[in-house]
Amino acid sequence: MDAENNDRISPYYKDTYPNARLRDVNQLMDFLTAEANNPNSTVFDTNGNVSVTAFVDENVYVYDPTMEKPTLDLTLWKRMAETDDRQLYIIVDDPEYSQDMTSSVIKAQYSFRQRSIRTVYNVNKADLQTGWGLESVMETKRLYAGRIDGSATTDKDNGRRNTLRILLGDNYQTAPKKLRWTDVLNINNPYQLNSNYERAIYARLIRNRDLNGDNIIDANEIRWYLASINQLVDIYLGEYALDEQSRLYPQNAIDRPDARKGVYWHYTSSTYEGSTGNNSWVLWVEEGASLGLKNDSEPYNGEFFSYRCLRNLGLPLDNPDEDYQDLIEVHRIGTTKGYQIDLSRMNEKSRRSNLETMLQAHTERQADNRPYIYFEVHPNRFGTKQDGHTIRRTIPALSVIAFPIIANC
Numbered sequence: 001m002d003a004e005n006n007d008r009i010s011p012y013y014k015d016t017y018p019n020a021r022l023r024d025v026n027q028l029m030d031f032l033t034a035e036a037n038n039p040n041s042t043v044f045d046t047n048g049n050v051s052v053t054a055f056v057d058e059n060v061y062v063y064d065p066t067m068e069k070p071t072l073d074l075t076l077w078k079r080m081a082e083t084d085d086r087q088l089y090i091i092v093d094d095p096e097y098s099q100d101m102t103s104s105v106i107k108a109q110y111s112f113r114q115r116s117i118r119t120v121y122n123v124n125k126a127d128l129q130t131g132w133g134l135e136s137v138m139e140t141k142r143l144y145a146g147r148i149d150g151s152a153t154t155d156k157d158n159g160r161r162n163t164l165r166i167l168l169g170d171n172y173q174t175a176p177k178k179l180r181w182t183d184v185l186n187i188n189n190p191y192q193l194n195s196n197y198e199r200a201i202y203a204r205l206i207r208n209r210d211l212n213g214d215n216i217i218d219a220n221e222i223r224w225y226l227a228s229i230n231q232l233v234d235i236y237l238g239e240y241a242l243d244e245q246s247r248l249y250p251q252n253a254i255d256r257p258d259a260r261k262g263v264y265w266h267y268t269s270s271t272y273e274g275s276t277g278n279n280s281w282v283l284w285v286e287e288g289a290s291l292g293l294k295n296d297s298e299p300y301n302g303e304f305f306s307y308r309c310l311r312n313l314g315l316p317l318d319n320p321d322e323d324y325q326d327l328i329e330v331h332r333i334g335t336t337k338g339y340q341i342d343l344s345r346m347n348e349k350s351r352r353s354n355l356e357t358m359l360q361a362h363t364e365r366q367a368d369n370r371p372y373i374y375f376e377v378h379p380n381r382f383g384t385k386q387d388g389h390t391i392r393r394t395i396p397a398l399s400v401i402a403f404p405i406i407a408n409c
Contacts, residue, residue: 011213013187022213025088028052053190055209058223059086059114060311074130077313078123080116081133082241088112117311118246120238121327122347130314130324131345132159134235135224136246139191139206142258142304145268145294146199150277154270156230157323159310162270163225164320166201172219172320179217181210200268200307201226207309220317224309226270229281231310233289234327240370241347248285248308249365258304266297268305288364338379343371 007027010020023031032050035041044050061080063070089108096105117133148154153170154162168176184205186192191206193199205217207224227235232248239247249265250256259265263286271281273293282297282305284290294305315322329342343351352370362368 008213011210011215022055025090029090054112056088056112056114058207058311059116060223060313074314074316077117077119077131077133078128081119081121081123081313083116085116086114117313118242119313120235120241120347120350121313122345124348125345128325128345130312131327132231132310132312132324134227134246134308134310135207136243138306138308140203142306143198143200143203144303145280145282145305146201148201148272148277150275152272152277154272155228156271156281157228159228159231159270160222160225160312161320162228163201163204164219164222166226166270167217167222168219176219180215181205181217182215184217200305201270203307204309219320222320223317224311227267227308227310229269229271229283229291232267232269232283232285232308233291235308236283236285236289237371238327238346238350240367241350248283248306251365258302260300260302264301266301266305268294268307288369333376339377341371341375341377343373346371346373 007021007023009018010022013020032043035043035050059080061076062072062074064073064076088111089106090110091106092109093107097103115136118136119131119133121128121131121133148166149169151170152165154165164172167179184194184197184202186194193202193206204222204224204226208221210217211221212218235242235248244251248267253259253262256262256265264284265286267283267285268280269282273279273281278294280294282292282294282301284292284297284301285306297305312324315324325345327343327345329345331340331342332338333340350370351373352368354372359368
């Protein structure tokens with residue numbers, strides 16, 4: 001929530017809880033201290049307890065909190081992605097010190113722990129300014145993929161733009177459809193969707209907030225979005241940058257409780273095919289980077305799909321059409337010599353080192369399946385007149401065949 005909306009009447013609970021207010025942690029502690037010293041306070045129950053709902057902001061910084069007068073810095077994500085957990089402790093007692101005053105113990109009444117955003121990008125690459133990150137886990141059960149308006153235009157690359165078009169229409173910037181937060185989110189059962197919206201295409205709203213408190217979903221409030229199909233493929237290609245919990249395919253069968261035959265674990269995306277609005281592109285992640293459509297997937301996977309929410313990094317939220325730097329670059333080699341695939345923007349852990357010997361047999365989940373930082377594609381594969389962007393769009397298809405294609409450089 002924007003800071004200027006603090007300590008105002010809640011638009012959601014004004015009828016049932018007219019005294020409900022949004023406060024930051026300092027305002028909350030000052031309020032509770034004042035109420036504890038007020039003999040006529042009605043905040044506490046007969047046992048001296050009070051209920052508080054805590055909203056923890058996303059672990060993304062655009063202003064350096066260590067600076068006295070920070071300025072806007074959209075590249076701070078490179079310092080906070082894939083780092084230690086962020087922690088907050090609410091301390092109510094004074095610290096206790098050892099006799100020599102070299103050690104202390106602090107007792108926290110409440111504590112909050114939040115994981116850093118995950119990314120497959122190489123944050124050590126100097127010229128990398130923008131990218132995207134992902135949540136550590138799918139935060140709900142598997143869901144229906146969901147039907148969208150058949151007139152909505154989606155593509156295979158930009159998941160945030162897809163999400164905005166699905167929710168607010170293709171004209172989301174100039175004439176957005178009116179969709180209320182309370183249409184989708186169940187305010188009586190926190191972190192739940194209303195029954196008609198229990199779909200992956202709406203689940204991303206659980207990760208976002210009504211920043212201006214008007215109960216209308218605005219484009220700049222959609223920070224977390226449903227991944228596009230090519231972004232899902234990129235997560236698989238770069239999965240060795242991620243801890244086991246954050247990878248798409250749970251290795252332990254107990255973490256795939258409703259998987260068909262204990263194996264099938266398909267991911268729906270924000271990329272849809274055709275005019276019916278009912279056929280999303282799907283990643284068969286148990287096979288690596290195999291792709292298909294929802295209608296072809298359901299006989300194997302069933303009707304409930306996994307999904308993953310992403311967030312753009314280094315980009316202003318008020319310009320959804322601005323693209324992040326692509327994880328994979330493609331360069332033409334002269335005019336007739338084919339193409340170089342450049343993965344230097346991918347996290348170093350996701351790439352394998354060059355080998356002078358033949359690779360041993362391996363599966364799609366083993367470390368030897370990681371791509372090289374550079375490799376070349378023979379011109380006969382695509383011809384010699386394709387531009388790099390067109391070749392980049394074929395990388396998922398190539399991944400199904402073999403990756404890398406020819407040789408490291």
